[in-house]
Amino acid sequence: MFHPLRVAEVRPLTDDSVTISFEVPEELRAAYRYTPGQHIAIRRRIADSEIRRTYSLCDPVPGWSAGGEPGDGPRLLRVGVRAVKDGEFSTYALKELLAGEVLDVMTPAGRFVLEPRPGRFAAVVGGSGITPVLSQVATLLAREPEASFCLIRSDRTAASTMFLEEVADLKDRWPDRFQLVTALSREEQQSGLPTGRLDADRLTTLLPALLPVPSVDGWYLCGPLGLVAAAELALRTLGVPRSRVHQEIFHVDEAPTALMAAESAVATGTLPGIAGTVRATLDGRGGSWPSTAGESVLETVLRNRSDAPYACKGGVCGTCRAKLLSGEVRMDRNFALEPEETAAGYVLACQSHPVTPVVEVDFDA
Template structure:
């Protein structure tokens, strides 16, 4: 469910990125509590429709207010802050960098997502690229502040020093926890005086680099975030190094490859079939048009169906397949454990059987 939130600040980070802060009214703060690594979906209404985008929250999770504090404060954040990088021909990012002003109001969905690191003792590491630093920044700040027996190693890759997001914030983390926070930076298009030689962090390079930086088998959790190419390379390197799949968590920020070419409808899908869905405690059954995704069918009848990117990346439209069979075009959001448990992405799922039933509340 979206709520209108006022923009408290739009602050430049680099030439092509900004942070946007939203004010959260006291009565909504409980609804906007978040775990380190989660994201929010932002909706902007435009002539003839709307634009939705998903951005990760970058601040450490705020501490709980004192019980019975002034005004009876409700636990939850007073502000939400996200980082937005300009994307070529990006409708929302262009608006955010060039037009959005303090005082403007945008619709914001409560935090969601499973790319989460809850504070606990242990050794953790992240490999991030570009704006993939955003959710990991929240994870690092939260776990180091709340868990004195935690340590974190951050390996980040950026094009140039000038394009590096949250440079000051990461430096501050290093100053605050020099013994528990290790930072390694790589620039793909620029030489730097300290740190790694320039160049991309591909699978071969990461396979050689990671054991030189930290004891790989002793790392309790790996967090990979950024473009598909970097995340795939890091995942491959960790697999070569023998890291159990259960310790690897990933979130894709950008997919370079084009969407798959739709497969022509076959069998029962030739006449569309039927989609049954439970959403917000209410169930419905609707005829599907041939070639429609499950999400498209539901949206024609329930405008409150959850979605953001429609590209199989953010996971906002995650739903449980209760009955029937679907073909999922692509998936960059669900873990193998989730798909094994029957979860699918509604935006990428096309009915194969005559009747498909899903549960968005599961």
């Protein structure tokens, strides 16, 4: 659900990134409680159209109790926004957005989370992928004295590194429980790792040298698709169980050739499609509507229910997650759902095309 929130501050981080803070009125604080690693969707209306973008919350969870539950909710929500080439919202955020403006903000969502608990945890992040992990690390170390965290981060240069000071503060505050390793792909460092990308081969060698890989209770991978895929391959090579690996894609640089061909076929109608019926349950209310060939489940629902949840429409954020109750669909891409979720019948509505005459989904499941 979206609510209008006032922008409290827009603060530069680097030459190409800012943080945006939103004021949360007292009556909405319970609705905006979040778990470390969750995100919000921001909606900006322009004339008769709208832009939606998803950004992770970067601050530690306020008021987290010893019993493991968040407090009354945040007074402020803060996200990090990095410029994307030809990005409508990121350009607006960096060049035009001012404190005092009001934007529609969805309540927190997402399953890339780390609830504070004892154990050893680690993350491999790239670029703006630090944003949700910053919230995870800060909350974990502050609330759980029996936890430790190793952060391996990759950036282009030191000047382009988001939240540089915040991460350094964590290192100063918990030097015995927080390990920081930085790799720069375009700049030499006086100390630390040699310059270069963190590919699968490099990570397979690096990770065992940094920490006891089999003893890590949870791995958190976040950033561009290439880095996350490389880290996942390295962990698989090192024998890490899939259940311990959690990932979130921040940016898909390029779709594979086969995927682009399939998307083109859907767009032109050359891919066999089903014109049938989509049934959906959303916020406790059900409906049944005709679909057209090549149309996604989300597109069918949106034509009849404008409140259907979505943000990126690219199979990345997972906001449109729904459970398939009956029928069959074909998902074009999936960078958001874990294997156990798809095995349990969950799909991304924005990427799902019906292949049976009737398809039924439940957004509330």
